[in-house]
Amino acid sequence: MYRYDEFDHAVVAARVDEFSSQVARRLSGELTEEQFRPLRLMNGVYLQLHAYMLRVAIPYGQLSSRQLRMLAHIARTYDKGYGHFTTRQNIQYNWPQLCDIPAALADLASVEMHAIQTSGNCIRNTTSDPFAGVAADEVTDPRPWAEIIRQWSTIHPEFTYLPRKFKIAISAGEEDRAAVAFHDIGIRIVRNDAGEIGFKVLVGGGMGRTPRVGRVITEFLNPTELLGYLESILRVYNLHGRRDNKYKARIKILVDALGIDEFRRQVEVEWAHLRGSEVEVPASEIERIHSYFVPRELPARPEAPAEFLAARQQNAAFARWVDANIINHRVPGYAGVTITLKPAGGIPGDVTADEMDAIADLADRFGFSELRATKDQNLVLPSVAQEDLLPLWQELVSLSLAEGNHGLINDMITCPGLDYCALANARSIPLAQEISTRFADLERQANIGPLTLNISGCINACGHHHVANIGILGVDKHGDEAYQLVIGGDARDSAAVAQISGPGYSQEKIVDAVETTVNTYLAQRTGAEETFIETFRRIGLAPFKEALNAAR
Amino acid sequence: MPLVKKTAEGVELIPTAWTRLAEGDALPDSGAVLVPLSLWLEQRDTLRQRAEPVGVWLASNTDTAFAAWGEALAGDLLGLPVVAIDFPVFGDGRGYSIAALLRQRHGYRGELRAIGNVLVDQVSAMVRVGFDGFEVAEGTRLELLEQAWSRFPAVYQTATDGRETIWQRRAAFAAAKGTGA
Numbered sequence: 214m215y216r217y218d219e220f221d222h223a224v225v226a227a228r229v230d231e232f233s234s235q236v237a238r239r240l241s242g243e244l245t246e247e248q249f250r251p252l253r254l255m256n257g258v259y260l261q262l263h264a265y266m267l268r269v270a271i272p273y274g275q276l277s278s279r280q281l282r283m284l285a286h287i288a289r290t291y292d293k294g295y296g297h298f299t300t301r302q303n304i305q306y307n308w309p310q311l312c313d314i315p316a317a318l319a320d321l322a323s324v325e326m327h328a329i330q331t332s333g334n335c336i337r338n339t340t341s342d343p344f345a346g347v348a349a350d351e352v353t354d355p356r357p358w359a360e361i362i363r364q365w366s367t368i369h370p371e372f373t374y375l376p377r378k379f380k381i382a383i384s385a386g387e388e389d390r391a392a393v394a395f396h397d398i399g400i401r402i403v404r405n406d407a408g409e410i411g412f413k414v415l416v417g418g419g420m421g422r423t424p425r426v427g428r429v430i431t432e433f434l435n436p437t438e439l440l441g442y443l444e445s446i447l448r449v450y451n452l453h454g455r456r457d458n459k460y461k462a463r464i465k466i467l468v469d470a471l472g473i474d475e476f477r478r479q480v481e482v483e484w485a486h487l488r489g490s491e492v493e494v495p496a497s498e499i500e501r502i503h504s505y506f507v508p509r510e511l512p513a514r515p516e517a518p519a520e521f522l523a524a525r526q527q528n529a530a531f532a533r534w535v536d537a538n539i540i541n542h543r544v545p546g547y548a549g550v551t552i553t554l555k556p557a558g559g560i561p562g563d564v565t566a567d568e569m570d571a572i573a574d575l576a577d578r579f580g581f582s583e584l585r586a587t588k589d590q591n592l593v594l595p596s597v598a599q600e601d602l603l604p605l606w607q608e609l610v611s612l613s614l615a616e617g618n619h620g621l622i623n624d625m626i627t628c629p630g631l632d633y634c635a636l637a638n639a640r641s642i643p644l645a646q647e648i649s650t651r652f653a654d655l656e657r658q659a660n661i662g663p664l665t666l667n668i669s670g671c672i673n674a675c676g677h678h679h680v681a682n683i684g685i686l687g688v689d690k691h692g693d694e695a696y697q698l699v700i701g702g703d704a705r706d707s708a709a710v711a712q713i714s715g716p717g718y719s720q721e722k723i724v725d726a727v728e729t730t731v732n733t734y735l736a737q738r739t740g741a742e743e744t745f746i747e748t749f750r751r752i753g754l755a756p757f758k759e760a761l762n763a764a765r
Numbered sequence: 766m767p768l769v770k771k772t773a774e775g776v777e778l779i780p781t782a783w784t785r786l787a788e789g790d791a792l793p794d795s796g797a798v799l800v801p802l803s804l805w806l807e808q809r810d811t812l813r814q815r816a817e818p819v820g821v822w823l824a825s826n827t828d829t830a831f832a833a834w835g836e837a838l839a840g841d842l843l844g845l846p847v848v849a850i851d852f853p854v855f856g857d858g859r860g861y862s863i864a865a866l867l868r869q870r871h872g873y874r875g876e877l878r879a880i881g882n883v884l885v886d887q888v889s890a891m892v893r894v895g896f897d898g899f900e901v902a903e904g905t906r907l908e909l910l911e912q913a914w915s916r917f918p919a920v921y922q923t924a925t926d927g928r929e930t931i932w933q934r935r936a937a938f939a940a941a942k943g944t945g946a
Contacts, residue, residue, distance in 0.1 A: 220919045220931040227917045234912075235886060251856060252886055271899045334856065346873035364921045364931070371865055371924070374858025486870060491923045569883045 233315035257328025268331040273341035273359035274302035278573035278582040285569035298562040336366035342384040342585040349541040350387035376454035377462035392710035417468030420674035425465040430472040445483035514546035514598040534617030557653035561627040562590030621658040630670030637670035639687025639694035680704035698725040733760040820847030825859040852881035868895035868925040895925035
């Protein structure tokens with residue numbers, strides 16, 4: 214993985230100094246809350262319902278065990294002993310004191326971590342495929358490019374006061390595991406007919422109040438011209454994005470207003486000046502950054518070892534975990550492992566400091582000390598020998614983190630909701646707990662098959678309800694928490710925005726409505742091999758609506 | 766509000782009292798004036814005759830295609846001693862792109878002044894895109910400004926200030942190593 218050099222260290226250290234002095238000026242009253250607000254936001258500090266919240270960046274989701282232990286230390290020292298992994302591969306802490314945050318940031322800097330631009334109207338943490346570098350289906354490793362984007366976007370002088378936040382994702386797998394179509398800029402690394410690698414760039418995707426699938430602005434961009442192209446898009450957006458209404462300020466609204474063709478034309482006018490200019494990353498730097506991501510020489514381990522196969526035969530729980538939580542690795546004899554942070558009845562994405570330490574130990578023992586955070590609020594050990602899967606799983610069982618539910622109904626994405634968030638209309642966490650308790654039976658989950666269920670506590674859609682097969686949106690109905698059910702979303706290359714199923718539900722009824730939706734699918738599917746989203750695409754919304762209305 | 770200028774040594778107060786005219790304001794008989802772009806485009810021949818300095822201020826929604834400006838930009842505006850860009854609120858970041866375009870694309874060399882709602886904490890980025898004059902709030906501690914623009918010992922992006930970037934420094938280091946220097 215990437216390691217900081219003296220320059221990277223110097224930038225982060227200077228930022229910690231700067232923010233420490235800003236906190237001091239806020240505490241002394243020299244800065245007003247209004248003046249301090251954008252400064253704290255671009256350093257990851259929110260003011261929530263009950264306390265400040267600190268969001269720490271995990272660039273493109275990549276973590277070492279040493280860094281995870283530091284995240285545990287932060288949780289223990291400055292918070293209430295736990296953290297919450299987010300949909301942007303970050304982690305947030307819900308209870309820090311403002312006066313402690315400079316010390317927390319200094320601790321993070323000691324392990325090459327920071328909270329820079331995890332909030333605010335600037336370029337946020339760039340996200341990527343959690344299996345980048347190990348997936349068997351990828352064109353090339355997207356992480357060097359994600360790291361180049363991280364460096365370029367860090368404290369960018371021209372793009373720090375954008376009309377609104379700006380999110381970039383990049384992925385290179387045959388399957389998109391980074392939801393790039395739902396980002397302000399989404400980059401898919403592709404190979405052309407000549408065998409060259411290039412970037413297909415989407416722009417103006419997003420969720421929130423106005424869900425949009427990103428529109429293709431270029432089918433094939435030469436990688437060495439990436440930054441001139443990104444600067445051109447950002448400059449057009451910075452100058453012309455709406456600033457009169459924050460709900461219409463994202464780039465997707467500008468792309469809607471101009472149309473993708475006119476937007477592309479404006480970008481190309483700018484690009485004529487910036488293309489190939491000194492804003493591009495030098496070739497030697499591209500090479501230097503790539504050198505940190507050269508695939509590790511993995512020791513030879515047996516492929517499909519007998520002991521592993523036997524355990525899979527004999528142990529149903531282990532077999533379920535292997536079926537759901539393992540991905541093919543580019544190296545035979547190895548696997549990529551997802552540790553879902555979604556125990557039945559638990560809080561999706563929450564992990565205690567002790568659990569973080571224990572998972573870091575497992576990464577050291579079984580996974581070359583390497584981890585990833587995922588947009589689905591899980592953790593990944595990207596390289597585990599197949600021989601080690603059984604002992605790893607046994608350790609996870611003792612931590613109650615061994616449920617084989619990755620990609621199944623209980624692997625929910627959930628925002629913090631009204632339990633923490635100042636924007637929320639409704640609680641998300643208790644609902645997620647109720648649903649995962651209802652569907653706790655793993656055999657039932659496996660029978661339902663691949664299905665995404667996401668919950669947002671308000672229209673801002675942090676819980677990604679728009680792209681869920683079954684999405685739940687918390688709304689305020691005359692002062693009461695109510696929930697809308699949406700169906701048919703998809704975050705992958707076959708991207709789609711979910712459709713509203715009908716009138717909303719009370720807190721008491723929404724879980725039943727989820728169950729009705731699932732049962733409708735089970736009754737309608739042609740067989741176990743037809744997934745929920747495939748059935749939905751074949752039969753449409755009407756049968757679901759009908760069943761839901763009949764059950765009201 | 767105090768005006769300050771970034772110099773090679775640090776920071777200096779600008780003693781000149783500049784009067785900023787709003788759209789529709791009458792031109793005072795004497796004194797340094799910052800006029801809105803519309804007034805400049807209308808009366809630039811008269812304005813050029815004034816004994817005391819004249820600058821133009823640009824609104825944050827200025828058309829940066831500059832097409833509408835015609836010769837006014839190329840011929841005259843670029844020769845002005847001061848071009849100011851207004852920040853109606855500190856979060857309106859259009860001025861950063863306008864500044865970069867004026868400096869990099871149009872080669873403006875005079876003082877580029879940030880006016881309006883300018884926070885000390887923004888000047889490090891403002892200096893990078895090409896500003897060198899700042900209208901700051903009454904009572905601003907000048908040492909905070911000096912700290913702000915020397916805050917980052919290294920930067921990643923190429924910008925108007927021409928600072929050698931981290932990438933260039935690494936590339937130079939790699940080249941030197943490659944040749945055994």
